[in-house]
Amino acid sequence: MSTARFLKARDIAPWLEELGREYTVLAPTRHGDTVVFREFEPERGIELDRLSTTPAKKALLPPCETLFEYATTKTDTPPYRTSIELRPTLPEGKILLFGTRPCDARAMQIFDRVYDGEQVKDPYYTARRNAATIVTLACSGQAGTCFCDRVGGSPVDATGSDVLLTPLKAGYVAEALTEKGMELMRDTAFMKADGLRQEALNVRNRILEEVPERTSFLDMERNLLSLFGDLGFWDKTAESCLSCGACTYLCPTCYCFNITDEPHGDSGKRIRTWDNCMSSQFTLEGSGHNPRPTKAHRMRNRIGHKFSYYPQLHDKTLACVGCGRCISNCPVSFDIRNAVACAIQHAAANAQEHAHD
Amino acid sequence: MNIGVFVCHCGSNIAGTVDTEQVAQAARSFPEVAFATDTMYACSEPGQAGIIDAIREYGLDGVVVASCTPRMHEATFRKTIGRAGLNTYLFEMANIREHVSWIGKDKEANTNKAIDLVQIAVEKLRRNTALFSSEFEINKRVMVIGGGVAGIQAALDCADGGLEVVLVERESTIGGKMAKLDKTFPTVDCSSCILGPRMVDIAQHPNITLHAMAEVESVDGFVGNFDVKVRKKATYVDWEACTGCGQCMEKCPSRKAEDRFNEHVGTTTAINIPFPQAIPKKAVIDPGACIMLTKGKCGACAKLCPTQAIRFEQEDTVVQEQVGAIIAATGYDLFDFTLYGEYGGGRYPDVVTSMQYERMLSASGPTGGHLVRPSDGKEPKDIVFIQCVGSRDHSVNRPYCSGFCCMYTAKQTILTKDHIPDSQSYVFYMDIRSPGKLYDEFTRRAMEEYGAKYIRGRVSTIQPRNGRYVVKGADTLMGSPVEIEADLVVLAVGAEASRGAGALAEKLRISYDGYGFFMEGHPKLKPVETNTAGVYLAGSCQGPKDIPSSVAQGSAAASKVQALFSRDKLASDPQVSSVALQRCVGCAKCASTCPFGAIEMTEFRGMPKASVVETVCQGCGVCAVTCPQGAIQLQHFTDNQILAEVNALCPY
């Protein structure tokens, strides 16, 4: 049983079209001058040359998802009593996520720990997760805003992927990494390419060699805790932040959501939608009290969550994959790398100060 | 909320073209509707009892009535549910009569539309909250605008009831149109004999302040607390000093002043007291005719005045009056007959208006009560009266009947015969309209006892011939053309809205119709109220009226004011704006757009916040649209309520 195939670039679109019968195929396509994951249609084309503007997370965690629909019925005699029927709308069908980058694929595992955990299983997420096959394209190099290497990943990392594509001239070597990946590759008419595995590995190693030596953000979760009380630091860090949600919505690892009821006459639905911890309204309570009243509090939570809270709870894994979308798409070019580096430095300085006390 | 829906048949008014049972059936499925039924007459005693019973039996805490317009019965039903112990604001109406059954023929479409209207009423009601009025003090003074017979009656009734009255009159004397009349129909009693004493009562009443030669400049505030600015025009005479002796008039060298009181039959002196019974009896200088004021020399009156009351330097003054209610009694004006070219367009001296004729009949008038032709001073023998000049005529945008012309023409033919026994009166008429006590009998007398010849038909032209006038018309009863040679022609000009009525209505924030007559609250049930609380109507400003009707309305308006003032405090309409402090960012945009200055900026925990002065807020909702974050909401017309209505109608 061969698990490696060679995909000619021009064969990809017809293949995806074919797969569309069995799967919901999501692939990066051009939309205006951005690249977004959308359901694949041949006329939309496919854009594999650059990192998509939006992450692939919507395949597993759609921006808007109905949790249940409800309908009401009434008794016949007055006073008419209303009874309410809830109909959960669990997702069905297989999903093929094609053309994710290693960072996005890695992010799926970050979701898994939360949505498919020991105690709690999110039925909507798990249904999609179980039905999804992820075909990842290894990056040919890092963009200026990329920092996967500093958060435990790499441009060719296969974590979270079912199939890894490595770019060669005129096509890609596709290597199945999981049962699902093998199932997908098994039935293809693509050329078997076990012989190209070594060449693919060489390509990946060359890409890895290009990755610069930089300080890692790993293992800082405890150090950062010492900055919790230093609101002045976070004030300064967040001064240019506009409190919009571009960073969180474009982040492959941000998974916070809102739940709202949207009624429509006597029926309606309860939906969950992406939400944004940088917004003041995220934590605003009915009484008017807000535990995170300023953007400094919110920045502390965002960076804290990714680099301290989540790793504390989940085996030191950072909730950041270093895709850099939050940097390149920020209206004020806020650079989370600088912020984290600065925080680590500051924490170290604080620690030293305390040592002298 | 447990909502009850009551769909009224209104006899066959609604049920004739709307399937009311189906509407009630559909209402049962709407959210929070716990009871729905159709009912024969919701507003009737048993209909209301049915609502109350249902509230009690099914524990309803909100009610929708689908019936006529809320302008008709909203207050009725609010009281009904109030009697059942509900907050009266947990109520909505769906107008399925005026807006559905009366205007649509297709029963299926009507029924469907009625269901929609009930649904939006339910959606709105679901978001209603119980509201409670707050009370505010009222200023128990009343302003009456216009000192004609209606205004005089209203002022005296109010004053006799113990209220302080401010009477504002545009002319230098009160009395209005009635003071110009010689006699009144159908009793033919002397107009000034019956009006005069009432005018004197105004002058002498301790509770009445009279501002003559004055007009309302602006009205601020709201029911119970109006703040009115009154402009008192310069009279150039110190009225404190003027005794009304009239010596100034005798010596005034300028005799070119307009004689408005005498309907421009001749001119008068520049300093003038319009007529001997004027109230106040004070002289006024016409600045356009006064030689001193136009050329800077003369001053005859000043030299002569025994009390040195002349003040050539006098200017307008503005006085401020605080009142709790306003009665508009601004009367009417006469149609400008010169629009009719066929009647000479004003070029023929012996074609006069009925009011000019009235002045000629009057012993205190410009001719001393002698009927003469303005052109040559000769006594006329053949006199033609033409009816409906500026009434019932679409071509001059006066399609309405002025109501009193038939009667005064009959009176004038009678008086003509009295003045000139060998005269002959001819009356061209369209129809004779004489409903009223002894009215028809009166017109009969004019014809039968006084020999007035009534010809049914329109006059097509009046042409001068040999110093007389040929009046050509058609006798539509005989079906033949008619030609009468007349010495004098009297045009029965119709009534039209008083000049400036529209501008005053805008100041008072009341509506007026296309002709400028003020709109009453309801054509039948609220004849003297307006839709603006605290503003009432009396007399012809609402539409042409004869004297008894005007007097009745004056009294009616006064009694409305008395009723309003019988309470020490008024309850404010709680459907006013309110601010959600949490959402308000203190940008003050609402305060800048509020037409009433009802929004103040205050501080709450160091942050600027808007705050609504509830008794000043009138509930227009301009602020709610201005506020971008929706922090200020008009209660019972909140964004969410209106959005719920929109969403119900457009469910995509």
Add this chain to the structure above:
Amino acid sequence: MAHTQELRTLIARELPNLDLVLAWTGGFDPLSSTPLFITTEADLDRLAVGPMHVQNLAAYLPSLKGRKVGIVTRGCDSRTITELLQENLINRDEVVIFGIGCTGAVNIRKVRTAVNGAPVTDVEIGDDVLTVTTGEETHALRLQDVLMDKCYTCAGQAPRMHDHMVSERSGCLATGETPPSSLDLLEGMDARERFAFWEGHMDRCIRCYACRNACPLCVCKDSCVAQSRDPHWVDQSDTPREKLMFQAIHALHTAGRCTECGECERACPMGIPILAMKQALNRRIKHLFDYEAGMDQESTPPLFMFRQQEETIKERDAR
């Protein structure tokens, strides 16, 4: 970079009297920039001005009300300041304006598209050419082609008011024919095409509200109706309907106030041409009320006033 040096000197002189000064510095690559909050003289070393330094710093002013703030300001941004003053959202005596003559503001998105998203290693500004290096490749782009759309309707490069002015004035560097803007595109469409245009663009909107948060005139921010339930103007569904509704809300809330600073469009991570909506509306408001926002501190935005006789408004027939 003489004018940068002059600006540093001006700011350094005033800094002791100020709580902070808003300026720009370079961002994560040669194309990008980020606001610089200057509190010490040492911060001045990082100050940079030029076609790539594009954020409208006036957006921060309302949140800094009560503090004494210096701000580096170009022509278009000064209109924002005027508008903020007009609406009493800031106090003039708390703001010290360091004026600079604008040389044109680059739309980074256009540049990135022109270089097909390749990592940019160097940018050089010639007279009217932007030379962008991506690794081995260089791209010479006509400056005019990569300016922000707002530059094509520029009302003046120098600020309308200032306390200090960098003396070395330079006008817009871009020359030559302007390329078609999104506004031109929009104005050339009929109603159905426009509706489809907006539906298409809204489809990729991620509801991040960067447009709103970057907008200097969105005063509600934390109380915005976009997320409130009372009032519940928009639901949270991910549909073009709700997203377009929000854009309509934004456009109407800023109608007659919007100075076309373009921050909404610049901030949009999805490159949705929302400035065109506002520009098109502004053109029509200019036609209706002969009013442009941010031009005159003494005037009142058209929706906060009225005339009894509106000369330019005609009654229309229902037919």
Add this chain to the structure above:
Amino acid sequence: MTSNPPNVYLPDMATIQEVIQETPAIKTFRVTLNNADRMQAFSFEPGQVGQLSVIGVGESTFVINSPPTRKEYLQFSVMKVGELTSRLHTLKAGDQIGVRAPLGNAFPYDSMRGRDIVFVGGGIGMAPLRTLLLYMLDNRAEYGKITLLYGARSPHDMAFSYEVEEWLQRDDMHTVLTVDNGTPEWQHKVGLIPNILKEIGPSPENAVAVTCGPPIMIKFTVQALQELGFGDEQIVTTLEKRMKCGVGICGRCNIGSSYVCKDGPVYTLAQLKELPGEM
């Protein structure tokens, strides 16, 4: 496919059995799950919370304030503050609501056994304390001295008045009431809770203080307790946060790495001190 996990987002539909108007702003709802088996099997511990839904409006978190020892209904007390609570307040007996419960952790009532208990409740914050208090009164022998300090803004803002009367009468507990603004009829204390607490001066010896109320009140109550000598482990509070999912995913109720909906709402002061100060 393996069997689907239970849908944690799907509420149980429940019927309101009784509505008690506690104060002008607080109503108590007694509800039963429509599914009789699930109602029968329902179990929880004092301090745990539930998500109440008005379907079509939304969901919000309330503590289950009936004691687990009383099983015929679940009780929630709701203060009217926002959209959902306002709509809840319009509901009547017989109306349907959604319930997702129990969620979160419970008061450490086991480790409290044998110790003196000081309850300090402010306003609606009395609701969670009531659960634990009633549980302890039902198991009175297992606990030491019980002191209750309950404060509200004014006498008519005092919830559970029918029970408060009973508590005042009991000789196996010490009940002190206070209001910020008194009335002529008010027989009890007038003053802020932390001040009255210092006045009563409960001994920290073998004692646990349990407090709940508005954030500002908790802050000063904790200070007062510390002044009285209570250690961080001896101070227990239960927090209220805006929650959505209730199962530790959606990300708005966390304080640092701790999710109030899942790991809370009950914390000792010692635990809270480990977390960033986001009360």
Add this chain to the structure above:
Amino acid sequence: MPVLEGKELRIVGFLCNWCSYGGADTAGVGRFAQPTDLRIIKLPCTGRVNPLFVVRAFLNGADGVLVSGCHPGDCHYTAGNFYARRRLEILRELLDVMGIQQERFHYTWVSASEGQKWKQVVSDFTARIHDLGPAAAFSGCPAVPIDMDETGIKAAG
């Protein structure tokens, strides 16, 4: 309840309480027959008409929206319709910018006495909407918008 399929289109009216609602009543009292499409939402004043209600109605699928209030100068609240006139003018323009046909929106002034005029307004406007037909709806499958590439960023020189 939707509008009658085939017979009616969805037309929403926002009327001020004092003038136009009364005018519609007057038309009713006069039995002036009108098309049945229009559904009236009563507001105190056109000053309460948030233009966004109209936008919401259109985005939700309304085929026409009619706003009517007191004649300028005749507002029960003095100035409500003066503000409304400006707001609604700007709304007209915004609708055009959004791609909602301006003709589908109309605002007018009808007093409480103008029953005949009201009938005319309703009849004319309904006829106009029927001429225009149903409004454009969201396609549900939006086209990918025109790429900025096609607007031509050219290399210099």
